[in-house]
Amino acid sequence: MVIVKDERMSRMRTYLMCPPERFEVAYAINPWMDTSAPVDAELALKQWQLLRETLTGLGHTVHVLPAEDGLPDMVYAANGGFTVDGVAFGARFRYPQRAAEAAAHRAFYDQHGWPYVEPTEINEGEGDFAYLPDAYGGMILAGHGFRTESVAHSHAQEALGRPVISLQLVDPRFYHLDVALAALDDKTITYYPGAFSAGSQRVLAQLFPDALIADEADALAFGLNLVSDGRNVVFNAEATGLGGKLAAAGYTPVPVELSELKKGGGSVKCCVAELRLSPASPAR
Numbered sequence: 157m158v159i160v161k162d163e164r165m166s167r168m169r170t171y172l173m174c175p176p177e178r179f180e181v182a183y184a185i186n187p188w189m190d191t192s193a194p195v196d197a198e199l200a201l202k203q204w205q206l207l208r209e210t211l212t213g214l215g216h217t218v219h220v221l222p223a224e225d226g227l228p229d230m231v232y233a234a235n236g237g238f239t240v241d242g243v244a245f246g247a248r249f250r251y252p253q254r255a256a257e258a259a260a261h262r263a264f265y266d267q268h269g270w271p272y273v274e275p276t277e278i279n280e281g282e283g284d285f286a287y288l289p290d291a292y293g294g295m296i297l298a299g300h301g302f303r304t305e306s307v308a309h310s311h312a313q314e315a316l317g318r319p320v321i322s323l324q325l326v327d328p329r330f331y332h333l334d335v336a337l338a339a340l341d342d343k344t345i346t347y348y349p350g351a352f353s354a355g356s357q358r359v360l361a362q363l364f365p366d367a368l369i370a371d372e373a374d375a376l377a378f379g380l381n382l383v384s385d386g387r388n389v390v391f392n393a394e395a396t397g398l399g400g401k402l403a404a405a406g407y408t409p410v411p412v413e414l415s416e417l418k419k420g421g422g423s424v425k426c427c428v429a430e431l432r433l434s435p436a437s438p439a440r
């Protein structure tokens with residue numbers, strides 16, 4: 157019998173990124189940020205440019221949101237909103253240092269004619285929300301515990317009309333969902349169980365029995381903070397162990413260096429928001 161490995165299919169994506177032109181570690185709002193450790197601003201920008209070129213090189217479209225003065229974390233564009241079927245669910249940041257980023261993202265969505273849902277509760281966009289269009293007819297996974305308030309999960313469910321599964325994060329090193337869990341394709345996830353409460357681990361195991369299970373080393377290397385198009389998985393080069401697991405599962409690992417942006421507590425996914433248009437919405 158010949159065993160044929162699953163052929164992984166990529167799907168063209170549209171992303172939003174913001175250059176680290178104002179990036180620095182000026183304050184510490186997560187355990188990775190050390191204000192006394194120097195950041196190489198030039199290298200940060202080079203690494204970011206390479207990430208953008210990697211995504212465009214794979215055929216994806218990348219929109220760029222201009223960096224703004226006084227917002228050093230704006231490079232982590234994933235936190236500025238969460239889009240499903242052409243609707244943008246706006247972000248509301250936990251810490252005042254990042255609060256003004258929400259308006260910059262809103263302006264982008266307004267300019268492009270996206271319906272925008274004003275958030276009433278704290279939520280940090282794709283930092284804490286993931287969408288699996290082909291899991292159970294379209295399912296949202298949402299994290300709470302450090303940043304996003306769980307009441308924002310039910311608000312997102314009402315606004316976006318998709319079931320939202322609330323997951324509790326329990327390890328401060330993995331303060332956002334997107335450093336502990338990622339969508340590898342439209343129905344498959346990878347995650348590090350230790351980042352979640354016991355109950356949430358059981359929920360994930362029940363819903364995603366085929367998930368690729370990552371270990372603590374993968375998560376600590378920011379390997380789970382990845383962007384996948386269904387086939388090509390762009391992830392932090394330091395997560396060498398995860399690279400092997402991805403390849404064994406039939407994905408194409410695409411490692412990128414993001415050492416400088418890791419100093420702010422983020423990697424690939426944090427820098428890349430996915431813009432999900434509905435098939436029914438007008439062409440843009």
Ligand code: ARG
Nearest residue numbers: 186232234283332420422426
């Ligand atoms: N310094 C930023 C913060 O703590 C990093 C955000 C990382 N973004 C992410 N999507 N996990 O808010």
